[in-house]
Every structure is written in structure tokens, then in C-alpha cells.
Amino acid sequence: KCDEGLFDLGIPVLGICYGMQLACQALGGKVDNTPSREYGRAMCEFTDRDSIFRGMQESEQVWMSHGDQVSQIADQFTAMAKTSTCPYAAIRHNERPVFGMQFHPEVTHTPHGGQILRNFVIDVCGCDGSWKLGDFADAAIESIRKQVGNKRVICGLSGGVDSSVVAALLYKAIGPQLSCILVDNGLLRKNEQQIVLEEFSNHFKTDLHIVEAEDRFLADLAGIDEPQEKRRRIGHAFIE
Known part of the structure; x- marks a missing residue:
């Protein structure tokens, strides 16, 4: 009810x-x-x-x-x-x-x-339809600056849309205070690590650290067929 x-x-x-x-x-x-x-x-x-x-x-x-x-x-x-x-x-x-x-x-x-x-x-509702995506970006950037202040931020970067948008907003807000980490878990597409590196260097002037963890992830997935169990193990490995 x-x-x-x-x-x-x-x-x-x-x-x-x-x-x-x-x-x-x-x-x-x-x-x-x-x-x-x-x-x-x-x-x-x-x-x-x-x-x-x-x-x-x-x-x-x-x-x-x-x-x-x-x-x-x-x-x-x-x-x-x-x-x-x-x-x-x-x-x-x-x-x-x-x-x-x-x-x-x-x-x-x-x-x-x-x-x-x-x-x-x-x-x-009385809305006027004038909202633009840029308005959200400006508000998000200002909010990030207030929350972070002079501290540093670590951003997990996969090269996908979600993490790339987060990284872009963070970079516009705090610039060199941002450090990004890309974990190569052995499940990336062919040449994806290099593509992400090139795109990152073209748009961001801050640190990108690559963690080579293929062996760890693939060892955890060895012999596992059930998709949900694969997701669980991948998530657990990322956390560790």
C-alpha cells in the first residue's frame, strides 16, 4: 500500500x-x-x-x-x-x-x-526543459573539488565508458591530483591495454599505472564454467 x-x-x-x-x-x-x-x-x-x-x-x-x-x-x-x-x-x-x-x-x-x-x-511540474548535460558536468566537477580539496584520488580505469567518464570528470576537477590504475586481468580484448594507454595519454596529463595481473586472474578462473562463479572470482580478485 x-x-x-x-x-x-x-x-x-x-x-x-x-x-x-x-x-x-x-x-x-x-x-x-x-x-x-x-x-x-x-x-x-x-x-x-x-x-x-x-x-x-x-x-x-x-x-x-x-x-x-x-x-x-x-x-x-x-x-x-x-x-x-x-x-x-x-x-x-x-x-x-x-x-x-x-x-x-x-x-x-x-x-x-x-x-x-x-x-x-x-x-x-513547471520544469522548463533547459537542462543540458554540460550542466551536470559543471556541477559534478565543482562537487568533486569541494570534496577532494588538496588530497589525491585513485581511480580504477578499465577503458570502458563508465570509468572513462569518471576519470574525465576527476581530471577536469583536480588535474594532477588524480592517479589512475588499469588492471590487466588477461580478459581484455586484443590490444586493449595499448589502446587505453594511447587514449589516456592523448587526453590526460596525469599518472596511469598498469598492473599486470593476468596470471593471478586466469589461475583463479581455471576449471570454472559457471558464469556467476566467474564473476564472483573476478570481483574478489580485484578487491584483493
């Missing part, structure tokens, strides 16, 4: 599928199992095309995936959409910024689902 206090905070809430059922149940509605389960594409009739359904056609394809559904809504709710088997495909609270939809706007099978989410984020 959902704590009703969540809806007293005054913040916008969008319940999707099970989330809509939780919201309705918490605020006085009723959820029942239905023999007419909906799994797949469905035609949805939008009876209220203001707010989150601004710009939608009267009838559009949506994606359903549910067995239970809302069978009764409380007096403070209004139905916004329906399908042939789901009378409450979407609802809104009459006083609070609380919305729910039984279908899934986040999947490609709901062609205009992105517009619905955009309407909620911009029109209901």
Missing part, C-alpha cells in the same frame, strides 16, 4: 499502471482483478485533453499491461480516458496535482507517450 501522506506534500505525482492503482486505493478508490486483462496495444479514448493530454487526438494507440485495474474512483477524481475494457484508463485529482494512467506512456508502443510525459514535466 501507498502512504496517503505522499499526496499531502503538494508535489506533482504521476502514477503509471500499478502506480495509478496504488494512488487510487490510497485516496479512497477501489482496485479489482478483471477477467478482461489487457496486454498489448489498445485504442484509448481521451475524454479530457487538457493538462497532461494536451495535443493528443481524441483516440490514440497506447500500450497496456495489466490484470488488475481501477474499478471505482473516489469523488475527488475525474476520469480522463478509457478503453473498451478499462473505464478508468487515466484519471486526475480535482484539487491536487495527482494524475494516473493505466497504460504505459514510457514505451514506444504508445506513439505519443513522450508528449504526455513532456506535458506532465513542463505543464504540471
Whole structure:
């Protein structure tokens, strides 16, 4: 069950599928199992095309995936959409910024689902859509500088996207205070160590230490066929 206090905070809430059922149940509605389960594409009739359904056609394809559904809504709710088997495909609270939809706007099978989410984020939540990835980078760099101060940082570098992005942010934040370590565990792709070294030297002017540990890792993996056990042993070897 959902704590009703969540809806007293005054913040916008969008319940999707099970989330809509939780919201309705918490605020006085009723959820029942239905023999007419909906799994797949469905035609949805939008009876209220203001707010989150601004710009939608009267009838559009949506994606359903549910067995239970809302069978009764409380007096403070209004139905916004329906399908042939789901009378409450979407609802809104009459006083609070609380919305729910039984279908899934986040999947490609709901062609205009992105517009619905955009309407909620911009029109209901008041966001302006001006955020850029560079804003995150600037904030992350400033946060790193405050946290690290004059200390040094060691970064485990694999050459993959995740560790490379972390290394790039660290380097922009603290420069030569950063030292990176690449562990060659014998499982890298052909020439990958050399590729990482070249890319690193082209973009970073700080230390990169190579640990040659092929024998250790391969010895730990000898005779092991089960993938999960391989992962466990690799992780344990890295920690040691």
C-alpha cells in the first residue's frame, strides 16, 4: 500500500499502471482483478485533453499491461480516458496535482507517450526543459573539488565508458591530483591495454599505472564454467 501522506506534500505525482492503482486505493478508490486483462496495444479514448493530454487526438494507440485495474474512483477524481475494457484508463485529482494512467506512456508502443510525459514535466511540474548535460558536468566537477580539496584520488580505469567518464570528470576537477590504475586481468580484448594507454595519454596529463595481473586472474578462473562463479572470482580478485 501507498502512504496517503505522499499526496499531502503538494508535489506533482504521476502514477503509471500499478502506480495509478496504488494512488487510487490510497485516496479512497477501489482496485479489482478483471477477467478482461489487457496486454498489448489498445485504442484509448481521451475524454479530457487538457493538462497532461494536451495535443493528443481524441483516440490514440497506447500500450497496456495489466490484470488488475481501477474499478471505482473516489469523488475527488475525474476520469480522463478509457478503453473498451478499462473505464478508468487515466484519471486526475480535482484539487491536487495527482494524475494516473493505466497504460504505459514510457514505451514506444504508445506513439505519443513522450508528449504526455513532456506535458506532465513542463505543464504540471513547471520544469522548463533547459537542462543540458554540460550542466551536470559543471556541477559534478565543482562537487568533486569541494570534496577532494588538496588530497589525491585513485581511480580504477578499465577503458570502458563508465570509468572513462569518471576519470574525465576527476581530471577536469583536480588535474594532477588524480592517479589512475588499469588492471590487466588477461580478459581484455586484443590490444586493449595499448589502446587505453594511447587514449589516456592523448587526453590526460596525469599518472596511469598498469598492473599486470593476468596470471593471478586466469589461475583463479581455471576449471570454472559457471558464469556467476566467474564473476564472483573476478570481483574478489580485484578487491584483493
